[in-house]
Structures are given as C-alpha cells and as structure tokens.
Amino acid sequence: MLETAERGASSSTKAPPHERYLEAFRWMLTARVLEEKLASLYRGGMIVGGVYLGRGQEAISAACGMFLDKSKGDLFAPLIRDQAGRSAFGEPLLDVVRTYLGSAKGPMRGRDGNIHRGRPREGQLAMISHLGAMISVLVGRLMAKRMRGEKGFVGLTTIGEGGMQTGATHEGMNIAAVEQVPLVVVATNNHYAYSTPNDREFACAALVDRAKAYGYEGATVDGTDLAACLDVIGGAVKRARAGRPPQLVVAEILRLAGHGEHDDASYVAPEIKKESFAQDALQRAEKLILDEGLLGREGLQQMRAQIAAEVDAAVATAQQEDAPHASEEDWSALSTRELADQFA
Amino acid sequence: MSVTYLEAIREAQARLLREDERVFIYGQDIAGKFGGAFKATKGLAExxxxxxxxxPISEDAMVGTAIGAAMEGMRPIVEMQFADFSSIALNQILNNAGTHYYRTSVPVPITVRLPSGGTKGSGPFHSQSMEGLYSHYPGLVVVTPATVEDAYTMLIDAVQIDDPVVYCEHKYLYYHLKAEALPDDKLPIGKARIVRPGRDLSIVTYSAMVHEALGVANELSPDGWEVEVVDLRSVKPLDTDTVLASVARTGKLLCVGEAFPWGGVTAEVVARVASEGFHLLDAAPARVNAKDTPIPYHPNLWSEHRPNKSSIAAKARQILAE
Structure with missing residues (x-):
C-alpha cells in the first residue's frame, strides 16, 4: 500500500485510530451527497457554468483536509475535485451552494463560481483555473508566516497528474524546496486530463520519482483505500510539520465522473475500469466502516439521511437569497477606489 | 551630491526596508554583494x-510567492531582471494578482518592478515596454516614472498601495538621469504633470519618452512653436482630466510611447481625447510609437525602431502645420 521514494522517510504503518475512519467517511459521504445534489441542480438548469465532481477522489481528498488544523495556522489550497477535503478543512456547505448558485451572500458574491471559491483569510485559498498557479502562492504564504515568527504550521495543496505537467507546477514545486517551507503536495493521478490518458500526459515511469528530483520526500498511495490515505497523508503532514523537506504524495484513482457534468467521459477505456485503482473509494470506505463495526447499515443510512437533510437545507437557503444585481455592483477591481481608472 | 534614477530606486527600497518590516525583495541575483543585474539592490541584502x-529563474513562482506573502500581510517587491521576462509571470500577475481582490475581497499588495525599455544593443528580449499590456487587464496599477524624483516617491507609494502595482522603470534613465537630491514632496500616483507649458501642441507621453519630447519642444521653440509636454506618470489610472485640460489649451494632441504601435497607452489617450474632448481638437490627434516588429539589435536599426527626436519632431511639425 505504501512505497517511499528513494529519499522518502519511512512512513508509520500504524493505522490511524478508528474514530478517524468514521470522521473521514462522513466527509467523503458529505462530498458525494452534496455533489450528487449539485449535479442534479445542474441538470435541472439551476447552475450556470459547470459542475466539477470529485467522485472517486473522496478518500484521498478527505485525508488532505483532515490533517490540517486551522488553529495551528495551517493552509489549504485545494483544486477542483476536493469537496471532501474542503469540507474536512471546515468549508461550510452554504459556501459551496451559494457559490454554485451565485448567491450574493456567498464568499465569491457571484463574481466567481463553482470550484473557484475560497476564504483566503481563513486559510482556504481560492484557486484559479490555471493549473499549478496556486503552489507558489501557498509557498509565499508559508514563507510569510515563517518571516513573522510563526511555528508549527503546514500548507497542503492538491494537483492532478494533468496539472503536474505545467511550467507553473515545476516552478512552484522547485521554489518550495529552495525555500524549505512546510509543504505537502498531493498529486492525484485520476488517469485522465479531461479526455487525455496518461500516455499523452507524461513519460516518466512514476510521478513520485519527481520527489527525488525536486528534493522532496515522496510516497505513493492507493487513493481508493481510505485507511492507506489517512496513513500516508497523515504521515506526510506530520513530517512537513516537523521540519522535514516538502512532501509529495501521489495517489492513484480513476475519475468516476466526467471532467465536469457536461462531459459523459465516453473516452474512458473499458479495460481501465477493471483496474484496482478504478474502485469506488466511497464503497470501499463503507465496507471498512462495516467491517470494523464502526457503524451498521442502519447507522450508515442515518448518516446519509442526515447529510442529505443538511445539503437540502443549505440549497433551500441559498435558493431564497438574492442573486447579485449589476446595478449594485461597484465595478472596481482595486481595493483603492481612488486609483480605479475612469472610463467615460 | 547628486542622485541617479537608479540610486533613487535603491534608496526608495532601502527606506521601505528600514521603515516597514512587512517589506522584502524577491528576485534573481539581487542578494549578496552582487546586488542585481543593474545594482538596484546593491548593499541592501547586507x-x-x-x-x-x-x-531561482522562475518568474511565475517569484510572483506567485509574492502574491501568497502579500495575502499574509507582507509587502513584497519582486524584481524582474528585465521587463521582458515578466511574460513568464503573466499568468500570476494578470490572473492571480489582478483578479484576487475582485473575486475574494482580499487585496494583494505586491509591487513588480520591471526594468523596461530599450538601450543600445539589447535586442528583442531585453528592451520591451509592457505597460500597455498590463494596463489592458483589470486589477493592476501601472506606473511609469520619468524622473529621479518620481522614481523615488512612486516606488514608495507603489509598495504602500493595497493593490498590485506594476512599476515600469526605464533602463535608459538608470544612469542618464540625475537630480540634486531625493525629493521631500511628491505628486500622488494617478496625477499627470505638465513638465513644460505651451500653447500650440500637447505632447502627451511617459517614461523615457518624456525626455525625447522635451528635446523636441526645445527644438521647435526657435521656430515660434510653444509645445506643451505632459508626463502621464501613471498610465493606469490615466489622468484624463490633465490631458484634456492641456488639449483645451493647445487644440492639438500628439501622443508618444516607446511600446509597439497596436493599441496600448497612446491609443488609449487618443481614444479618450477623441471621445471626451473632440470639440477641443483643431487637428486630428496623432501618435508616435515603436515599429511593429521585434526590437532590433543593431543601434542603426534600434534607433529608428523606437520613437526618437527626429520622428517625433517630424510628426509634431506636421500637426502644427495643419
């Protein structure tokens, strides 16, 4: 389940406590239920733009959010398939639905949508669509915290195997190692960059080999195995927090949805769906919960019903809220209003 | 005791570092005894x-890192080795820094210093003027100091502004321009300055071209033409009021910029004057820009590629004759 790259530190094989399984499962299920609702709203024409799902990525994503602690000053720079991690990090359901529905009360106030949301002051960065761009931004925040004398914090950012191929990712990963900031980069290989399979994305034997090249400690993990994800991500966060070099974790999964809900993913090869990494992480986690006796079937159903009720309540709230009005928009991209250029 | 344009930039940074603990400078070859390709940070690291x-040679990550630090309350200054290389950082500057406040309500107070403009022999990749490109995108303040005094006070202002500022410093002016001393007072960013009053023609320009325009004004003076020269100082925001007031006095506009001719600052000025001050004009407004080719290496070609005293004076005489 776990390999470390040549320069990788040995990871603890001690399983995390069982209560974390249940906590993680709850975030995974929250993401799945919420995203099913978002997909349904999208199909009903209630959401403009796009909806991007993390189906299949919930285990690795939940683990990313769970080991970060805002009270320690931790920072999270998620990407498009990180609903589970965002929720685990503390993102309210209302932030999600308000942003997707364009509510003026959401964190982006209708100025940006879907997965571009964030609360930078509360530690969750607001991604831009250009892949790899958030890595160096997170590095800068970590540097600034260190300059101010803060200690004990980490930053975690996520990327896909598609985003791993950009110049910005290369520059960002390299500068993180040069600055020796407490950073964890979690790269999830979901085997398709939109429609492009791995053989047209990269030609190295294993993405984790890049850890050594950048001066990181590297690890791989089966992204469909919740227990392994908690173990490996927990270990990487712990090492980064302890002052080890930046950490690269590469998780293997299959994206169990289209790139977005507009995409039927008909290009996914039938044979890849039989691979071990193509399993549904949520189903595996559910089995883990049952096997460990943490909850019975009834308990699982209750949890799902409770989450569905929370999601429905959030959607109902956001749907009643005002959309942004162009007439009330001040149309200034600068906080220094007197420096905004005037156009007749 | 005199101060060059380059020394003013160094002194402004020294003062910022001394007086504001949030300030740090991030760039290639700027630390140690080396002090930068142009020595704009010489002695500051010590x-x-x-x-x-x-x-590292990572323009994208340099700016990304500065953006992150600014979100945490720092006031980073990024030194690009040459403005031209900021093209590698366009994504961070335009899409991250330029959008962040509008999207999230969290401003990103970074200052990106761009050693800009042409010098002899610098060629296509060490000579560019990118102010028009940055001004096109929302969310950035773009300044183009033409004097030692402005180089000093506008850099200090740039760092104190809560929004991203692209600070275009002209390499030709680094050593050629000297002032008696650092200034005690200043004109704020966003205000243009009439550097030479006149009644017959307004030459509106910025950065190193201010000095070419002043040369032209002096050259035309013996013929009885009184040319007014307006230094925009900041190209975004653009001080339309001062430009219109000048054109109201002279009735004629010539806009001069060192950047490429398609669009850009000079086109913006002409468009604003044509739409907001059409009734003030006694002749069609005109522009002089660089040519629409990469910036050539050889001085014989380079000196004709950029606007110069002779091409500006020829255009000025043409308008004055109308």
Whole structure:
C-alpha cells in the first residue's frame, strides 16, 4: 500500500485510530451527497457554468483536509475535485451552494463560481483555473508566516497528474524546496486530463520519482483505500510539520465522473475500469466502516439521511437569497477606489 | 551630491526596508554583494539580512510567492531582471494578482518592478515596454516614472498601495538621469504633470519618452512653436482630466510611447481625447510609437525602431502645420 521514494522517510504503518475512519467517511459521504445534489441542480438548469465532481477522489481528498488544523495556522489550497477535503478543512456547505448558485451572500458574491471559491483569510485559498498557479502562492504564504515568527504550521495543496505537467507546477514545486517551507503536495493521478490518458500526459515511469528530483520526500498511495490515505497523508503532514523537506504524495484513482457534468467521459477505456485503482473509494470506505463495526447499515443510512437533510437545507437557503444585481455592483477591481481608472 | 534614477530606486527600497518590516525583495541575483543585474539592490541584502532574497529563474513562482506573502500581510517587491521576462509571470500577475481582490475581497499588495525599455544593443528580449499590456487587464496599477524624483516617491507609494502595482522603470534613465537630491514632496500616483507649458501642441507621453519630447519642444521653440509636454506618470489610472485640460489649451494632441504601435497607452489617450474632448481638437490627434516588429539589435536599426527626436519632431511639425 505504501512505497517511499528513494529519499522518502519511512512512513508509520500504524493505522490511524478508528474514530478517524468514521470522521473521514462522513466527509467523503458529505462530498458525494452534496455533489450528487449539485449535479442534479445542474441538470435541472439551476447552475450556470459547470459542475466539477470529485467522485472517486473522496478518500484521498478527505485525508488532505483532515490533517490540517486551522488553529495551528495551517493552509489549504485545494483544486477542483476536493469537496471532501474542503469540507474536512471546515468549508461550510452554504459556501459551496451559494457559490454554485451565485448567491450574493456567498464568499465569491457571484463574481466567481463553482470550484473557484475560497476564504483566503481563513486559510482556504481560492484557486484559479490555471493549473499549478496556486503552489507558489501557498509557498509565499508559508514563507510569510515563517518571516513573522510563526511555528508549527503546514500548507497542503492538491494537483492532478494533468496539472503536474505545467511550467507553473515545476516552478512552484522547485521554489518550495529552495525555500524549505512546510509543504505537502498531493498529486492525484485520476488517469485522465479531461479526455487525455496518461500516455499523452507524461513519460516518466512514476510521478513520485519527481520527489527525488525536486528534493522532496515522496510516497505513493492507493487513493481508493481510505485507511492507506489517512496513513500516508497523515504521515506526510506530520513530517512537513516537523521540519522535514516538502512532501509529495501521489495517489492513484480513476475519475468516476466526467471532467465536469457536461462531459459523459465516453473516452474512458473499458479495460481501465477493471483496474484496482478504478474502485469506488466511497464503497470501499463503507465496507471498512462495516467491517470494523464502526457503524451498521442502519447507522450508515442515518448518516446519509442526515447529510442529505443538511445539503437540502443549505440549497433551500441559498435558493431564497438574492442573486447579485449589476446595478449594485461597484465595478472596481482595486481595493483603492481612488486609483480605479475612469472610463467615460 | 547628486542622485541617479537608479540610486533613487535603491534608496526608495532601502527606506521601505528600514521603515516597514512587512517589506522584502524577491528576485534573481539581487542578494549578496552582487546586488542585481543593474545594482538596484546593491548593499541592501547586507543591510537587511533575510529580506533581500535570491530566487531561482522562475518568474511565475517569484510572483506567485509574492502574491501568497502579500495575502499574509507582507509587502513584497519582486524584481524582474528585465521587463521582458515578466511574460513568464503573466499568468500570476494578470490572473492571480489582478483578479484576487475582485473575486475574494482580499487585496494583494505586491509591487513588480520591471526594468523596461530599450538601450543600445539589447535586442528583442531585453528592451520591451509592457505597460500597455498590463494596463489592458483589470486589477493592476501601472506606473511609469520619468524622473529621479518620481522614481523615488512612486516606488514608495507603489509598495504602500493595497493593490498590485506594476512599476515600469526605464533602463535608459538608470544612469542618464540625475537630480540634486531625493525629493521631500511628491505628486500622488494617478496625477499627470505638465513638465513644460505651451500653447500650440500637447505632447502627451511617459517614461523615457518624456525626455525625447522635451528635446523636441526645445527644438521647435526657435521656430515660434510653444509645445506643451505632459508626463502621464501613471498610465493606469490615466489622468484624463490633465490631458484634456492641456488639449483645451493647445487644440492639438500628439501622443508618444516607446511600446509597439497596436493599441496600448497612446491609443488609449487618443481614444479618450477623441471621445471626451473632440470639440477641443483643431487637428486630428496623432501618435508616435515603436515599429511593429521585434526590437532590433543593431543601434542603426534600434534607433529608428523606437520613437526618437527626429520622428517625433517630424510628426509634431506636421500637426502644427495643419
């Protein structure tokens, strides 16, 4: 389940406590239920733009959010398939639905949508669509915290195997190692960059080999195995927090949805769906919960019903809220209003 | 005791580092005894340990890092080795820094210093003027100091502004321009300055071209033409009021810029005057820009590629004759 790259530190094989399984499962299920609702709203024409799902990525994503602690000053720079991690990090359901529905009360106030949301002051960065761009931004925040004398914090950012191929990712990963900031980069290989399979994305034997090249400690993990994800991500966060070099974790999964809900993913090869990494992480986690006796079937159903009720309540709230009005928009991209250029 | 344009930039940074603990400088080859390709940070790393930091050749990550630090309350200054290389950082500057406040309500107070403009022999990749490109995108303040005094006060202002500022410093002016001393007072960013009053023609320009325009004004003076020269100082925001007031006095507009001719600052000025001050004009407004080719290497070609006293004077005489 776990390999470390040549320069990788040995990871603890001690399983995390069982209560974390249940906590993680709850975030995974929250993401799945919420995203099913978002997909349904999208199909009903209630959401403009796009909806991007993390189906299949919930285990690795939940683990990313769970080991970060805002009270320690931790920072999270998620990407498009990180609903589970965002929720685990503390993102309210209302932030999600308000942003997707364009509510003026959401964190982006209708100025940006879907997965571009964030609360930078509360530690969750607001991604831009250009892949790899958030890595160096997170590095800068970590540097600034260190300059101010803060200690004990980490930053975690996520990327896909598609985003791993950009110049910005290369520059960002390299500068993180040069600055020796407490950073964890979690790269999830979901085997398709939109429609492009791995053989047209990269030609190295294993993405984790890049850890050594950048001066990181590297690890791989089966992204469909919740227990392994908690173990490996927990270990990487712990090492980064302890002052080890930046950490690269590469998780293997299959994206169990289209790139977005507009995409039927008909290009996914039938044979890849039989691979071990193509399993549904949520189903595996559910089995883990049952096997460990943490909850019975009834308990699982209750949890799902409770989450569905929370999601429905959030959607109902956001749907009643005002959309942004162009007439009330001040149309200034600068906080220094007197420096905004005037156009007749 | 005199101060060059380059020394003013160094002194402004020294003062910022001394007076504001949030300031640090991030760039290539700027630390140690080396002090930058143009020595704009010479001595600062020794004076301010840990606050003048060398980076890898990673323009995108340099700016990204500055953006992150600014979100945490720092006031980073990024030195691009040459403005031209900021093209590698366009994504961070335009899409991250330029959108962040509008999207999230969290401003990103970074200052990106761009050693801009042409000098002899610098060729296509060490000569560019990118102010028009940056001004096109929302969310950035773009300044183009033409004097030693402005180089000093506008850099200090740039760092104190809560929004991203692209600070275009002209390499030709680094050593050629000298002032008696650093200034005690200043004109704020966003205000243009009439550097030479006149009644017959307004030459509106910025950065190094201010000095070419002043040369032209002096050359035309013996013929009885009184040319007014307006230094925009900041190209975004653009001080339309001062430009219109000048055109109201002279009735004629010539706009001069060192950047490429398609669009850009000069086109913006002409468009604003044509739409907001059409009734003030006694002749069609005109522009002089660089030519629409890459910036050539050889001085014979380069000196004709950019606007110069002779091409500006020819255009000025043409308008004055109308």
């Amino acid at each position: 004076q301010f340990p840990g606050r003048v930091l060398n980076t």
